[in-house]
Amino acid sequence: MIVRIITIFPSFFASCLGEGLLGKAAERGVVEVQFDDLRGHANDAHHTVDDAPYGGGPGMVMKVDVWDRAIAAARQAAPGARVVLLTPQGDRFDDAAAVRLARESGLVLCCGRYEGVDERVAEHLVDECLSIGDYVLTGGEAAALVVLDAVARKLPGVVGRAESVETDTFTAGLKFPQYTRPPTYRGWDTPAALRSGDHARIAAWRQAEARRRTAHRRPDLAPLAAAKNVRLVLLERAMDEAIRDPQSAIAACATRAVDAYRLARLVVCVPDADTRQVLRNAHLYDVRIVASLAQLLARAKHETVIHLADQPGPGQLPLAEIKRIIAAAPAGITLTWGGVAPTGAHVAAPALPDLADHPLALAAWLDRLFGV
Numbered sequence: 001m002i003v004r005i006i007t008i009f010p011s012f013f014a015s016c017l018g019e020g021l022l023g024k025a026a027e028r029g030v031v032e033v034q035f036d037d038l039r040g041h042a043n044d045a046h047h048t049v050d051d052a053p054y055g056g057g058p059g060m061v062m063k064v065d066v067w068d069r070a071i072a073a074a075r076q077a078a079p080g081a082r083v084v085l086l087t088p089q090g091d092r093f094d095d096a097a098a099v100r101l102a103r104e105s106g107l108v109l110c111c112g113r114y115e116g117v118d119e120r121v122a123e124h125l126v127d128e129c130l131s132i133g134d135y136v137l138t139g140g141e142a143a144a145l146v147v148l149d150a151v152a153r154k155l156p157g158v159v160g161r162a163e164s165v166e167t168d169t170f171t172a173g174l175k176f177p178q179y180t181r182p183p184t185y186r187g188w189d190t191p192a193a194l195r196s197g198d199h200a201r202i203a204a205w206r207q208a209e210a211r212r213r214t215a216h217r218r219p220d221l222a223p224l225a226a227a228k229n230v231r232l233v234l235l236e237r238a239m240d241e242a243i244r245d246p247q248s249a250i251a252a253c254a255t256r257a258v259d260a261y262r263l264a265r266l267v268v269c270v271p272d273a274d275t276r277q278v279l280r281n282a283h284l285y286d287v288r289i290v291a292s293l294a295q296l297l298a299r300a301k302h303e304t305v306i307h308l309a310d311q312p313g314p315g316q317l318p319l320a321e322i323k324r325i326i327a328a329a330p331a332g333i334t335l336t337w338g339g340v341a342p343t344g345a346h347v348a349a350p351a352l353p354d355l356a357d358h359p360l361a362l363a364a365w366l367d368r369l370f371g372v
């Protein structure tokens with residue numbers, strides 16, 4: 001995999017990439033890390049990459065034209081690579097995102113500095129925006145390193161035994177606790193089950209401990225683990241209704257679903273350009289606005305698409321089957337609602353067949369799939 005990092009501080013990465021598994025992965029060519037100094041794409045004698053923000057305020061903003069040239073060069077150097085802007089305002093980078101990105105042929109990681117990057121870079125030039133957590137770093141380099149490390153770990157051959165990655169924390173809640181010799185230290189015992197030599201007993205103990213500690217320490221992961229990389233897309237019909245009546249059950253249900261079930265994102269498909277602009281101007285919190293589902297899915301090669309039907313129809317799958325598909329999905333999941341099922345999507349039978357077309361049917365679906 002080629003990982004190209006665009007930064008004004010290429011030397012930031014030197015020591016980290018020479019060490020440990022990441023160093024070995026680079027040495028063996030599993031990951032080829034390229035650096036591109038953003039200043040090389042400035043077109044003045046001072047290599048200026050930033051300017052004062054429109055509207056005033058502290059700090060400087062990175063210029064869109066410089067980023068445009070750098071990203072164009074990256075797309076040429078690594079055709080087909082996924083271009084990611086690191087920003088605290090991006091989608092949360094998590095284990096599922098690492099799995100998804102590890103399937104790409106290449107990654108371009110764009111590191112901001114100062115007060116950030118001209119918004120047009122996020123809107124028009126990159127494929128996605130990622131945040132490594134709810135805090136603000138001085139620059140995107142530390143975030144790029146986190147993404148690179150976590151993605152590289154998912155590449156075959158980077159970690160010696162694939163099993164250790166497959167059972168890592170976050171693949172299914174938290175991992176079970178681990179111990180090594182001595183069996184007792186300062187009176188602190190290790191669990192007898194682990195020393196029993198009985199494989200079935202060890203496996204049962206580990207499974208039970210993993211469940212217990214996940215429920216205790218990270219209850220957010222326990223019932224919702226399957227939901228963490230799911231985005232909900234409202235198609236045209238649902239959007240029409242939500243736009244006509246922002247207080248409607250469907251608008252409320254969809255916006256709250258993202259928080260309640262910790263879905264990755266709410267996306268709305270709005271074919272009409274004027275309406276799209278009105279919605280953009282409304283600065284809707286955490287809602288992504290796209291012109292069509294096709295546009296959205298074109299950038300999500302590995303997603304499993306599931307259409308939640310609100311009317312019974314032929315070939316629809318029952319709840320248990322849909323749950324199985326979600327659990328087995330190798331990458332992200334796109335749930336669509338309120339329109340025509342996209343080609344190639346799995347189609348789920350209505351959760352409430354007696355309430356076909358009712359806006360609450362969406363709430364029922366989400367509750368059955370991701371509720372506690």
Ligand SMILES: C[S@@+](CC[C@H](N)C(=O)[O-])C[C@H]1O[C@@H](n2cnc3c(N)ncnc32)[C@H](O)[C@@H]1O
Pocket residue numbers: 086087088089110111112113114115116117130131132133134135136137138139140141143
């Ligand atoms: C000081 S930050 C800019 C923050 C911006 N003023 C804001 O409040 O959203 C400078 C750069 O650091 C990077 N950065 C900061 N926090 C990050 C995070 N949590 N995840 C990813 N990148 C981050 C981004 O590349 C960002 O452009």
